[in-house]
Amino acid sequence: MKCKSLSMIAGGILGLALGLTWSFSALAQVDPLPSWNATPTKQAIVEFVGRVTKVGGPDFVAPAERIATFDNDGTLWVEQPMYVQLAFALDRLRAMAPLHPDWSYMEPFQSVLEGDVKASAKMDEHDIVQLIMMTHAGMTTDEFSKIVTDWLTTARDPRFKRPYTELVYQPMLELLSYLRANGFKTFIVSGGGVEFMRPWTEKVYGVAPEQVIGSSIKTNFQMRDGIPTLFRLPDLNFIDDKVGKPVGINETIGRRPIAAFGNSDGDLEMLQWTTISDGVRFGAIVHHTDAVREYAYDRQSHFGRLDVALDAAVANRWTVIDMKKDWKVIFPFDPR
Template identity: 75%
Template sequence: MFVKHDLLRLTRRAILAAAALLVAPAAALAQSDPLPSWNDTAPKAAIVEFVEKVSKEGSPDFVPEPERIAVFDNDGTLWVEHPMYVQLAFALDRVKAEAPSHPEWATTQPFQAVLEGDMKALTAAGEKGLLELIMATHAGMTTEQFQKIVTDWIATARDPRFKKPYTELVYQPMLELLAYLRANGFKTFIVSGGGIEFMRPWTEKVYGIPAEQVVGSSIKTQFEMKDGAPNLFRLPQVNFIDDKSGKPVGIQEHIGRRPIAAFGNSDGDLEMLQWTTLTDGARFGLIVHHTDAEREYAYDRDTDFGRLDLALDAAAINHWTVVSMKTDWKQIFPEK
């Protein structure tokens, strides 16, 4: 009886041991490359070298976990920003949806341009016109109502070129990078010029970044009691623009710690990269350079969305890592 029991126990142990021998090499292989969608080029090596030196205890560059803050731009860094910013596409759709309630829009710019599909006239409206569109489509409702509108739209909207949801047009290499950093004790934040309340409903599901770790532009909000219920009401007034020089300010106000790593793709990220890297200690700056017209888009100095000019020049001076989508990434989007 005891012999049989011991034999079964030993047999089971032997089977488990054999299984471990079979599984271990595969697991070790998977763990040996935390960035499988990255080609084995200089940017990947630079990322791994930085992460290892700041996360290894005993290293002269070791950084305690609470100080391992990494900040990411969103548009053009984590997901597509061409042919236009996704939030702009959202605003244009909102104008069309709300037009029956605003007959005056048919003869009022920039709304008329949106309704007639006149992109030339819309571009001519400039920042002032775009801001007018945002105020008309993002305000005059509670935060809960806006969140539902965004959630419904992001679930159904499709990119005009790839015919996929925008949330499927995130960059697989950057998703791996986010996971790799978090696995090594980093706290990851989005710091974007996009609207903070536009991003918060979906960033955790898409990027693993919760709402409280999203920093972005905002409009003014006020508390009010209505029919005995408390609400936060969105006003048609700008509160904060989290772009360019606003990004370091947003980081300080929302995060309260200076990052040790920053990731961007345009001149709108220049000051964030400077604030992060131009100081003492181990620091890392990275720019995603859109160089792949076949799999995504190719643009830098001459574009209306995501211009990369001053920051590209600054990268060479400040030793920031520049990632070429075409040569440094094996794949662009997640495979579905």
């Protein structure tokens, strides 16, 4: 009886060990990027992460230096038919118009108020800045944050009829999580307004407000009825686009990233700053090639133009993410 009992115990231990081995093996084989097709693009990402996280390996990067930066518009969520923040500004303009009767005969405001969608979509940089100054200032930072949050709750994209915060790219959400699971700190580095993004990036992307870098207008400190506030002024402070992105990264992070992800010429300098340096580096561009599930655009697009950076990707051996070929799904709500 004693031998039989020992045999049963040994068998149980062996079974448990085999079960644990199988479980660990199964966990190791779980795909961290299930919405990515098995293409060279996915392989390049996984290989890069493996190289910089392999302790004792020649390309190992300490966790403190594993910095990855992401553009927002067109890289993490939609930017067609216009930037989401521009859509927000246009709605703000319409809401504020009764207090500004002179806008009815002033451009670019007149076209917006008359419902000229094509004219609104073709606003140049000067027009957009002017619009931002008029609609984003004259309030405290807390008041602006509430306006943004309320708008995102009710606004709907004209094509997909969904909240803009649902029009985020599922493969990129997985990539953010995958990098963080491997010791990376992820930052958003966007030409969009930093105060426009901070109210929602943590909930949508898992990126905390202090890890969001963006364009800004000037603010000043005021005591209002005994309460300390920051008041937003109609004056530009910093444009976090093109050559501004490396400057913003350096001032906010203080470390050069080892990975950067963008989708347009506005991200060129961020990719150069990240990849043209010593050590293992990774640069990637999201190329919008899927007109059926999302949009197809590059060199001729008014928003998110990808021209010079697309050519630079070849010269610098950056990975070009082909949306149509590399992604199984685009949005979290797409059928699997």
